[in-house]
Amino acid sequence: MQIWGRGRRYRSRLLAYFMAFSAVFITVSMVTYPKDAFDSAIQGLNLWWNVVFPSLLPFFILSEILMGLGVVHFIGVLLEPLMRPIFNVPGIGAFAMSMGLASGYPMDAVITCKFRKNQMCTAVEAERLLSFTNTADPLFMFGAVAVGMFGMPELGAAIALAHYLSSFLVGVIFRFHGRSRDSYNKEVIPKGNILARAFRALYRARQEDKRSPGQLLGDSVKSSMNTILLIGGFIILFSVFLRILSVLGITDITAIISSAALGLIGFSPNLSSAVVSGFF
Template sequence: MGKWSPNRTLTIILAIVVIALTLALVVYPEQGFNAGVHGMKIFWDVVFPSLLPFFILSEVMLGLGVVHALGVLLEPLMRPLFSVPGVGAFALSMGLAAGYPMDAVITAKFRKTGMCSRVEGERLLAFTNTADPLFMFGAVAVGMFHKPAVGVLIALAHYVASFLVGVSFKFYGLREERLGPRQIEPAKGKLFRRAFQELMRARKEDGRPLGQLLGDAVNDSIRTLLMICGFIIFFSVLLEVMKLAQLTAILALPIRGLLALLGIDPGLVGPALSGLFEIDIGTAQVAAAKAPLIDQLVMASAIIAWSGFSVHAQVASVVTGTDIRIGPYFAARGLHAGLAALFTAVFWQMGVGRTAAAESNPVLPAFLRTSGSARDTLQLSLESIALWVLLIAAAIALSLLIDLLRRIRVVLWTARIK
């Protein structure tokens, strides 16, 4: 039999847990079915119409070489800030616009096509895994808290924390890169010329006609979305079965101690446990709990940044087939959750959203308003695309400015030497 190892112990524990959960599902079939229907409704009403356009467009843009050209344009911005290639800006912007797990899908494609190294892919996953504005302003602030103004507070804390995670992970994997550095050809020529050359090279290398490219994009996107649907339904049922089997009461003990240590209302223990597994269910329970508003907002920010085991499972499934390790991703999620909660409390004390939260019906921009239908969700997604196109344009302008300053510095240094 050989020597006993921790892997054998873990396998036995997992087997026991799976058998227990399966038996619980047999004992509570009706509740499990209702939980599955609830998960399916979340997917069909929100996730499917909001993510599908982004998935298709990202596939088409990769095939046409647009992403490769953007990588050249944004290299002077992304490399100094986050130590990732310029194409990382595409993963960041699409992740911001579409939310989980869009960034993981794009990062996995980058790694499979050799557009980033393993360490760079892990850095990208660390800070591009963000919630989209539609979710925070629409679903959370309006739909759950019924206070549109708190969306500004939650989103601001979320994105500031994400930026700091990216900057901190700039120093991750430096030793590994020194031992096996990725060969990067020196940049030559003007930025736009190099971007155009890269666009043509990538398009020629792909070679698929537009019709085939679009068809492949739709097929791949639907397949990925069906995988996401399965995870949402599974974790929705899993959480309900765990509650019925009283497993949540045991798991809640360490969370209760942590909240007591931080001075957060103990009424948020149950919602925090739900958020540990599923972001939508946990956030909704936090908003419905009887607790001080600031405690609710801090907990909601932490859950949104953590994103839940359901999203983690989706990310792990997406990056399967690459050599990207999931450990740094988990560490980044914990860091993001802590920073988001901290900045929510800090910004609240500074007055962000504090006064406006008491107003009954503040006005939101058109692209942040929400409704219950799939058609309106799709329209909001397309409007978000336009917003993030403008942000990418601004990033390109900043990148051009940095590249121009770099060139001026080189010219001045050369003249000084002569």
């Protein structure tokens, strides 16, 4: 135990040193290459403002309103008999899954986080949810990938089918994840009309919320704006980070190494740049 404790302290110390060095390194690089840092920040800002902001903000606001009105609780009771046997998650997981399918990343992660904060699911159930609800939206697959990247609109259906089926299979596999840590109380599902129980859950959730419609709308907009601003900050930060790595040649070196590794497993070395960008 003493050796294990020393090992943990050693790793913690190394991580602290690495984080501090990385922060200093990025800061010095931004000062050394100010134009590249500025241009990449503008690119990240344009991506956030022109694509992410208008596509995600309405969904964020609507999800907050639906949760405040008790609609999510209604869906949870209604779909519990379906979601629990297949994915071992509460019925509210269907709401996260449907919103993720409609709007793509990172809508499902945001909703799952809110479920966890509101004690609507356990930590293990949240992990299971994230494993299969983190999907791309249809517009991205049919438009950006099939048309924009491949120039073949007919590939859209095949790409979407493969993407969603793989997510479904991951969810089925991950239903066994964290069973030793699962605190879900495996009670028998209450008998009675499931629709009536769903409406009672909706009414009970609305009564517990106690916010007026105007306050609910205002809180939803405020919370959604905070979330979308946080996402924008990450987009700009990592846009600058990737450009700095590219300017310093670190991306090229990593791409050479990854291209050799891709060749060994039968993939095209031309994919190395995409792999490296996705990794960072």
